[in-house]
Amino acid sequence: MNDPFSQAEGTRKVLTAGEDAEGRVDAWIVSLLDGEFSRSRIKALIEQGALHLNGAPCTEPKKKVKPGDVVELVLPEPEDPQPKGENIPLDVLYEDEDVIVVVKPAGLVVHPAAGNWTGTLVNALIYHCGDTLSGIGGVKRPGVVHRLDKDTSGVMVVAKNDIAHRHLSAQFADHGRTGDLERAYVALIWGRPQQLRGTIDAPLGRGGGDRTKRAVKREDSEDAREAITHYEVVERFYEQEDGTALASLVECRLETGRTHQIRVHMAHIGHPLLGDPDYGAAFKTKANRLPDEARKVVNRFHRQALHAFLLAFEHPRTGEVMEFEAPLPQDLEELVEALRA
Secondary structure, three states: OOOOOEEEEOOEEEEEOOOOOOOEHHHHHHHHHOOOOOHHHHHHHHHOOOEEEOOEEOOOOOOEOOOOOEEEEEOOOOOOOOOOOOOOOOEEEEEOOOEEEEEEOOOOOOOOEOOEOOOOHHHHHHHHHHHHOOOOOOOOOOOEOOOOOOOOEEEEEEEOOHHHHHHHHHHHHHOOOOOOOEEEEEEEEEOOOOOOEEEEEOOEEEEOOEEEEEEEOOOOOOOOEOOEEEEEEEEEEEEOOOOOEEEEEEEEEEOOOOOOHHHHHHHHOOOOEOOOOOOOHHHHHHHHHOOHHHHHHHHOOOOOOEEEEEEEEEOOOOOOEEEEEOOOOHHHHHHHHHHHO
8 A cells, every 4th residue: 555645845744635534633644654653742743833734724633634635744853862063163251160151143043953953052062062061951952051042142151060050050940039140131122112111020821823932921821921021221213202212222131031031021012122023023114214224224134133141140169150241243233333323
């Protein structure tokens, strides 16, 4: 019997349902994959948007399959159980036997995951540090105690042994509420908040059907997690007579560390980050109000304008409070200068 699936493009499997096709689409797919994936795994893939039914996205595992239906399923890439070292340049601010502090550039993923099994910060660290990296974070995240989004630049600290990993992890879990951990970011946002200094206290959880996005949730929502961001406007651009501005430079300090926290919180108060494709796309046309040269720079800036410029923590061995800063990367510096012109 011929395999009903054809490899259309890499990990995409395509099937046309026969006359005897029936039942839930997830169970039907599992029966044809002959044990390659469990039903729970197929169900999760469908809920994550990996399935198209008759050309349209389908996120309902219980959807009934009918004769003649065309099913397309994108399967995950085979998982490499052990990340390998890669000779990727690192901007090292500090290093000793316990920790390494680096400046992560925008565009670099922190650790291997679906779609990014190589070319990550972890691959670079393994090459640089060799076998000294801590394994307490798991083989995919050796030494990693916190992370930055792929397109967010800035300072990160990585543990080089298990004791340092536990010590730093505890500091990040505490979010600096009782210790010396401090994280500060600069961001360029659209508009100007009514209050030049404030606190955004709004729980975050999964954002609708996209499992990679986050959204502000009610406190009683099942997946709501406390999220608190303190911000201060440090510069305003093209300020109007009524006190509004076309854009602002803000400094944000985190009291919690949720995924996409600053990006979601600033969008929540009506001031998303410039260049943010997920939470600020609706504001792209605001660039048309800028002078020609500034508009050109803004329109070619294709990442969230966010940079982790400061990180302070207690050294896990000496107890010394160490503080590191990273200047704005070139693309953000050019963006700020264009807005100042």
